[in-house]
Amino acid sequence: MLAWVVLAAVIVLAFLFRHPHFFQDVQYVRTLLKTRRRMQKCIQTNYLILDRFSEVVESQPHKPFILFKDETFTYQDADVLSNKTARAFLRSGLKTGDTVAMFLGNEPMFIWLWLGLVKIGCSAAFLNYNIRSKCLLHCLSCSGAKTLVAAEELQDAVEEVLPTLMEQQVTVFILADRCRNADVGSFNEKMSQASSEPIPKDVRSHLTLQSPAVYIYTSGTTGFPKAAVITHGKLWVISSFLHVAGLNSKDVIYICLPLYHSAAFVGINAAIDGGLTVALRNKFSASQFWDDCRKYNATVIQYIGEIMRYLCNTPKKLDDRNHKVRLAVGNGIRPDVWRDFIRRFGNVQIKEFYGATEGNIGFLNYSGKIGAIGRDNFLRKILTPYSVIKFDVDREEPLRDSAGFCIPADKGEPGLLVCAISVNTPFSGYARDLQQTEKKRLHNVHKKGDVYFNSGDLLRVDEDNFMYFHDRVGDTFRWKGENVATTEVADVLTCADCIKEANVYGVEVPGLEGRAGMAAVILSKGQTFDSSGVFKHVENYLPAYARPRFLRIQSSLDITGTFKHLKVKLREQSFNPNQVTDPLYFLDEKIKDYVPLTLDIFNSVISGKIRL
Structure with a gap:
């Protein structure tokens, strides 16, 4: 009998030696199962996040919800x-x-606007406050919104498109006591005249967990921003995510990411779900970050990779570790920044995650492996079928075998992440864009008739089953925490007088997250490159993160048989004057011009002397 016990113990130890993260994997899946059961209960009872908010109001009315400035x-x-x-x-x-x-x-x-809209059974479209002109009108139109509420400081942007809004019969309100245009109403005045009596629940009785709660814009993999449909059911899923990462009801979560992004909105919903406090900042400030955390006694922070890098680049202080932050949740942090952050700011538990706004799957690095976004867990695959499949980057499509099915990527090989679309993992698509919605559906992946969500992201799984983000595919790249749609930038560039055609792509810059914008352009016939004119044009029509940092003047642009711009070789050559014989230009914000990109400028950018 003793021999059998010893043998069993040896087998268990051998198994754990080969699979040291087994119990972590099991615990993670158990947590996901618990979350799914709760979700199913919410569906059965038609229980919304707003219902949870009402319960928290009743149980702890005087608990701080939002801390903002003073x-x-x-x-x-x-x-x-x-x-x-x-x-x-x-x-x-x-x-x-x-x-x-x-x-x-x-x-x-x-937050008050969004909660108020849900209380009367309406939905909200979260517009990026950096967009202007044509893009602003596009985003408004694709949501189907016939009412626009804008901040007082954005009046100029609204007035620029006001004639079109009036033609489209859009009602416009400004969050100000007085408006300077007769066609715009004061929402502050409307609020001052409104009662604060509770809204009867039957006003929103038509809402279900399948109803749209909010539209959050994403560039996806191609084209203009698209309005991803976030249902009330998905709100539950994203609100539970931070709790899976370790958030609890005693925490104070510090949010400095823009609320129009899904990441920050996750924080607000998680706070409501857990009945905890949010310390909200209007905009990220590296110099004020830790002072804010101390001021509000923050215990949890949300991040993108750029934020963590900026914090590590600030001058060191004696009180760097004088804070109560125990948990950081976000994505895009580089391994070297991860190590620097912990070394400098103390034992903060970093929970890196992967997820797309419109996606139907997410991963969490619950094991603490630096650089990873999660684990390729076979138990998770049973719960949520997904695959990392071979992908042809040049043709921008999955590789298929002789039977027409997709091929799983090998260990260590970058592959396209896809996830089965099902009742438990739905894909709600994009508002008023059936074509783009269908593009995200991948058919006949592993068997005839199956349908998977195409994430548009390349991931890599190592020999120990850790998952790493590799790159985005298609026409979108990420810079300064924002998705940049190359089609949109190209459209703006070709409106400049001297530019006939533009091919926009992202290039890597050593030491920086994401990719900086670059464009290969053809000049209009008989035109020379008007560097200052192009600078003024992109400054007027593109937000800072979307402006191409580098320009390459070409005599022609290479295209595919279906007239798509070829970008792989351009990305490889990047902005290196040693590899590019075409004229290169650099966006110089100090003198407000595109200047010739010399070897000195190139070396300064590469070394970090010139900061992008």
Whole structure:
């Protein structure tokens, strides 16, 4: 008998030696199963995040919900103010089921507006406050919104497109006491006249967990920004994510990411779900970050890779470790920055994750492996079928075998992440864009008739089953925490007088996350390159993160048989004057011009002397 016990122990030890993360994998899947059971219960009872908010208001009305600058808003305050926004919307003629576009930055009113809209059975479209002109009109149109609420500081951007908005019969409100245009209304005035009485629940009785709660814009893999449909059911999924990562009801979460992004909105919903406090900042500041964390006693922070790098690049201080932050949740942190951050700021647990706004799967690095986004867990695959498949980068399509099915990528080989679309892992697509929605569906992946979500992201799985983000495919790259759609940038460039055609792509810069924008352009016939004119053009029509940092003047652009621009070789040559014989230009923000890219400038960019 003893021999059998010893043998069993040896077998277990041998198994754990080969699979040291087995118990972590099991625990993670158990947590996901618990989350799924809760989700199913919410579906059965039609229980919304707003219902949870109402429960928290009743159970802890005086607990701080939002800390903003020197103000504190309790859950009861949030309830009262969102009732007023709801009634202001009703007084303005908004009807149940309508969509309102919100064009504002990080401030408590962002949250009151959204809560108020849900209370009357409406949805919100979160507009990026950096967009302007044609892109602004596009984003408004694809959401179907007929009402726009904008911050006072964005009046100029609104007035630029106001004639078109009036033609389209869009009602426009500004968050100001007075408006300088007769065609624009004051939402502050509407709120001051509105009652704070609770909104009867039957006003939103038509809402289900399949109803759209919010539209969050994503560049996806091609073209203009698309309005990803976030249902009330998906709100539950994303709100539970931070709790899976380790958030609890005693935490104070510090949010400085823009609320129009899904990452920050996850934080707000997770706070409501757990009944905890949010310290909200209007915009990220590296110099004020830790002072804010100390001021608000923050215990959890959200990040993107750029934020962590900026923090590590600030001058060292004696009080670098004088804070209460125990957990950081986000994505895009480089391994070297990860190590530097922990070494400098103390034993903060970093939980890197992977997920797409419109996607139907996410991963969490629950094991703490530096650089990884999660683990390729066979138990997880049973719960949520997904695959990393071979992908032809040049043709931008999955490789298939002789039977027409996709081929799993080898260990260590970058492959395309796809996830089965099912009842438990739905894909809601994009508002008013069936064509782009269908493009994200991949058919006959492993068997005839199956349908998978195409993430548009290349991942790599190592021999120990750790997963790493490799790159984005298609026409989108990421810079300064924002997705840049190359088609949109190219459209803007070709509106410059001297540019006939443009091929936009992202290039790697040593030491920086993401890819910097670069464009190969053809000049219009008889034109010379107007460097200052092009600078002024991109400054006027593109947000800072989308402006090409490098330009390459070519006599022709290589295209495929289907007239798609070829980019692989251009990306490889990058902005290196040693490899490129074409004229190269660099965006110099100090003198506000595109200047010839010399070897000195190239070396300064590569070494980090010139900061992008």
